[in-house]
Amino acid sequence: MASPIISLSSIAAPGRAKLDELLQQVAEHKGCGTSSGSGKASCGTGAGQGDLSPEVWEKVKNHPCYSEEAHHHYARMHVAVAPACNIQCNYCNRKYDCANESRPGVVSEKLTPEQAAKKVLAVASTIPQMTVLGIAGPGDPLANPEKTFKTFELISKTAPDIKLCLSTNGLMLPDHVDTIESFNVDHVTITINMVDPDVGAQIYPWIFYKNKRYKGREAAQILSERQLQGLEMLTERGILCKVNSVMIPGINDEHLVEVNRAVKSRGAFLHNIMPLISAPEHGTVFGLNGQRGPSAQELKALQDSCEGEMNMMRHCRQCRADAVGLLGEDRSAEFTTENVMAMEVEYDLESRQAYQAVVEQERQAKAAAKQAELETMAGEHSDVKILVAVATKGSGRINEHFGHATEFQIYEASTAGAKFVGHRRVDLYCQGGYGEEEALESTIIRAINDCAAVFVAKIGGCPKESLKAAGIDAVDRYAFEYIEQSVIAYYRDYLEQVRGGAIVHGTRGDAEIRQGAFVAA
Amino acid sequence: MAYRIVASQCTGCSACEPECPNMAISEKNGTFVIDPAKCTECINYFDEPQCVAVCPVDDTCIIDNNYPRYSA
Numbered sequence: 001m002a003s004p005i006i007s008l009s010s011i012a013a014p015g016r017a018k019l020d021e022l023l024q025q026v027a028e029h030k031g032c033g034t035s036s037g038s039g040k041a042s043c044g045t046g047a048g049q050g051d052l053s054p055e056v057w058e059k060v061k062n063h064p065c066y067s068e069e070a071h072h073h074y075a076r077m078h079v080a081v082a083p084a085c086n087i088q089c090n091y092c093n094r095k096y097d098c099a100n101e102s103r104p105g106v107v108s109e110k111l112t113p114e115q116a117a118k119k120v121l122a123v124a125s126t127i128p129q130m131t132v133l134g135i136a137g138p139g140d141p142l143a144n145p146e147k148t149f150k151t152f153e154l155i156s157k158t159a160p161d162i163k164l165c166l167s168t169n170g171l172m173l174p175d176h177v178d179t180i181e182s183f184n185v186d187h188v189t190i191t192i193n194m195v196d197p198d199v200g201a202q203i204y205p206w207i208f209y210k211n212k213r214y215k216g217r218e219a220a221q222i223l224s225e226r227q228l229q230g231l232e233m234l235t236e237r238g239i240l241c242k243v244n245s246v247m248i249p250g251i252n253d254e255h256l257v258e259v260n261r262a263v264k265s266r267g268a269f270l271h272n273i274m275p276l277i278s279a280p281e282h283g284t285v286f287g288l289n290g291q292r293g294p295s296a297q298e299l300k301a302l303q304d305s306c307e308g309e310m311n312m313m314r315h316c317r318q319c320r321a322d323a324v325g326l327l328g329e330d331r332s333a334e335f336t337t338e339n340v341m342a343m344e345v346e347y348d349l350e351s352r353q354a355y356q357a358v359v360e361q362e363r364q365a366k367a368a369a370k371q372a373e374l375e376t377m378a379g380e381h382s383d384v385k386i387l388v389a390v391a392t393k394g395s396g397r398i399n400e401h402f403g404h405a406t407e408f409q410i411y412e413a414s415t416a417g418a419k420f421v422g423h424r425r426v427d428l429y430c431q432g433g434y435g436e437e438e439a440l441e442s443t444i445i446r447a448i449n450d451c452a453a454v455f456v457a458k459i460g461g462c463p464k465e466s467l468k469a470a471g472i473d474a475v476d477r478y479a480f481e482y483i484e485q486s487v488i489a490y491y492r493d494y495l496e497q498v499r500g501g502a503i504v505h506g507t508r509g510d511a512e513i514r515q516g517a518f519v520a521a
Numbered sequence: 522m523a524y525r526i527v528a529s530q531c532t533g534c535s536a537c538e539p540e541c542p543n544m545a546i547s548e549k550n551g552t553f554v555i556d557p558a559k560c561t562e563c564i565n566y567f568d569e570p571q572c573v574a575v576c577p578v579d580d581t582c583i584i585d586n587n588y589p590r591y592s593a
Binding site: 083084085086088094095110138139143144208211212213 | 530532533534535536539540567568569571574575577578
């Protein structure tokens with residue numbers, strides 16, 4: 001059934017009394033795995049195949065962006081062949097280009113389709129778990145149709161096992177649906193931030209359509225109609241569609257519940273609500289006028305409230321249009337055009353498949369371990385929920401040193417199990433030199449302040465104490481174990497201690513979503 | 522009789538190139554330039570100059586005062 005309409009405007013205000021109320025409503029409404037009968041298990045793609053049909057599962061199981069579970073194992077790459085754009089967004093500034101800058105719309109170098117094809121082969125040979133090639137800009141792929149489709153053509157000939165996907169603003173989508181289908185592109189992402197032109201006028205100053213620049217409400221109306229038409233045309237053809245929405249507090253935060261309904265009714269497969277990235281140094285309209293992004297809890301509350309029968313994506317890293325690697329890591333610096341052109345590339349399909357078979361075994365072992373752990377919780381019911389931050393470098397294991405983590409994955413633990421609910425970027429803490437303690441205090445604790453514990457492969461004594469002072473339990477006893485299994489095991493102990501009175505369970509504060517460039521990477 | 526592109530502001534995004542009805546725009550050292558001999562300011566083609574309308578950076582495609590205004 002449709003999600004209840006929950007006003008989010010109250011959360012934007014300094015007072016957070018309403019937030020607890022909202023979280024409570026969401027908790028009562030549904031939770032991961034608690035829905036039974038007609039409701040869709042809200043873990044959706046996160047729980048592996050779950051209730052997906054075999055055909056859909058076949059399409060998403062190796063796609064890190066379409067399956068949360070897959071993103072621990074499989075990598076993607078974007079090729080920046082599409083620099084031109086046909087709309088202007090207030091959160092985008094095309095003039096900015098810095099290697100340390102990580103957000104969509106920014107790339108280090110443009111590629112021709114031929115260079116892109118070579119790069120794909122080079123990456124596929126180096127990273128056998130790279131299964132997906134996306135074109136996401138840095139402009140709009142469908143504002144550069146020749147370059148985009150030429151790239152797909154070249155890659156489908158040389159590396160036919162690689163899935164093709166593209167990400168568009170949707171303005172030109174209806175004109176290209178047939179071509180998209182003819183190249184077997186079966187994943188298309190459309191960025192839809194509004195279905196109401198009055199909201200759109202605050203996000204899009206103009207669009208360029210049919211040789212004319214449209215502004216304000218009229219522009220937003222055309223854009224919205226074209227986006228929804230394109231979405232319908234794709235889903236009619238059985239092409240999986242993900243909808244990206246940027247959450248802009250005070251502008252479209254409440255409205256995104258309506259967007260969610262509109263795209264769900266048109267057959268979108270997955271909805272990805274992302275936090276606005278906004279800082280003055282980006283030179284965007286929103287950055288310069290002080291428009292803030294959402295806090296971690298505001299984002300989660302909105303995602304939870306939209307999580308009815310539709311899968312919500314929570315593992316998006318808002319990557320660049322030239323990103324390479326697992327989500328959350330960026331290996332693009334290894335594959336500059338100069339490096340790629342100098343590489344001797346031999347595309348070995350067999351060794352790629354052999355590698356991926358090993359990955360599949362690991363995935364199944366992980367799922368079995370999670371299931372076994374979950375069975376120890378059978379029959380347990382409690383309102384206690386905690387968030388756990390995890391340091392990982394992939395494969396679904398707790399395998400990263402606290403000091404080396406550039407991000408933490410966030411899991412929500414309850415009697416229903418362990419559910420991935422997000423990730424938090426942090427600067428590298430282990431940089432040597434000065435200010436380590438301040439970096440720990442200021443960056444990491446703020447980023448995971450809503451978590452009861454942080455799971456790491458290893459951690460030093462000092463940071464462990466600082467975390468303890470902030471009420472965060474640093475846990476290294478699950479080093480190199482599977483994440484979800486460990487989260488459930490920890491939660492079971494936690495619950496026992498709460499019941500025995502050894503731990504007083506209370507609500508924790510909000511956390512910050514980190515903005516801006518990496519200071520070290 | 523022509524528009525010109527302020528090179529320091531051009532992002533090199535190439536959006537203008539295919540929109541020009543006169544094929545007057547080409548890439549040069551990473552940014553784009555307009556051939557003044559070919560530019561007609563889009564007069565008789567469109568209501569507004571296409572490079573100006575599509576350019577993501579305001580005041581980057583501007584009238585080149587070194588030439589008299591185009592008249593068809």
